[in-house]
Amino acid sequence: MAEDIRAGLQDWLGEEVGQPVAIGGLRRTSAGFSRENWVLDATWNGTRHDLIVRRDPVGSVLNTDRRVEVAVLRGLEPTAVKAPRLRWADLDGTRLGRPSLVMDLVRGTCDGFVLNGERTLGERVALAHALYDQLAAIHQVDLARVGLPGVAPGNAARAAVDHWESELRAVQLEAEPELTFVFTWLRANAPVNERTALVHGDFKPGNALFDDDGEGGTEWTAILDWETAHLGDPHEDLGWVTNPLRQREHRIPGGWEPDDLLDRWSARTGWDVDRDAVHWWQVLANAKLAVIVHTGARAFVQGKLDRIHQAPVRIHQLLLQQIGA
Amino acid sequence: MRPTVSEQLSGISRLLADVVGPEVLDPYASDVLAGAVTTLELLADGWARVAPFLRWDIEATGRVLALAGVDRPPPPEDPLDIEALYECDRRARRLLSEAMAAVMERPQAREAAVALFRTRADRYPIAARPQPRSGGEPSC
16 A cells, blocks of 8 residues: 555655655554554655645544645644644545645654653643643634634534534444433533634644754644634633543643633633533533544444444443533 | 353454564554454453343333333343344334433433433443553654
């Protein structure tokens, strides 16, 4: 397969830059559950460029639209948000067999648990501040810049329930009454959003890169994985990053609690936090995670995914607890 | 019946982890292999509880259906026929999902459904274990 990718890239990139391109160091990385990631170096004009190719997999844990991701990445280029630079996109899959994006490989390390790693508490809290300030920056992006399809005013929560319940019906291998129960609760308690913003959809330390800043400190170099970005209620991302299930990734005990995150986000954006809405979006976040697990299970059974997903019974337990059932 | 199914599954898991694993140098293949080994360990640990679990689930789901005014599916003729148990369980859970509006309207049925969901999650025989995770390769 690597040789097919190499040949396809040589033709594709050669046409894009108008001269022969030498491909080196091509390998598939183990990172990424929803996409195939290939890193490589490409040389043209005597200059080496470190690139990453993100190709749609045969099967995935997420069904997303590459056109949306391209629109978001293009729209973010001139903003304060540290998104990777998109070089070229092949949306119909003619170049590498499946839709693919070629982006600059950003320097840095990916560690989903860096906020609870070896650094001092002060260093980790500083990292958290800088990371979640990026989330506030995402929410304040001018929506006209990204040109995504909108949602009816105030209707973001109901639209999310419609979307994820529909996804569940499409992918479930058998009926899931627990999730039917939860979606019924979500529909009955959906908040009305005051504002619409760009929502990342999967914001977490594991979808970001950090590196030395050259002055003895650490800086975030990129926010990654924009495939689930969409217009919606910014409380959706706030619910995602304060979800109790993911606290080992987002929370620093004694230094960066959910309230610290929400207060800082509010100060950065100038917008109030609706705590009830955050709770509702936490429930939606776990319902969404359960649907993602079912998507992976279906893809595995169909022979399209190389990872096995068991029934998300622990998520079911948490959901029941969250809705006070 | 030795080696038992559990012993064989555990043994295959060991072979893959100790013999095959060190020879797999490709990071993606190594990652996939680690996932397969973990699943074999789960199966070795839980497969023997699958049939009792299905029999319990069919019966418990049937009780909730009755409270919601829905006829429960008949149990399989052979209680040791695992495929028949799977099919009966699928039917019962589909009926419960379809009857959710009625369940929500009847407090007794709602309470019983929640109790079923909680107990079912506790008894589920092949549940994924939380994996310790550390840093990984950058995806971009």
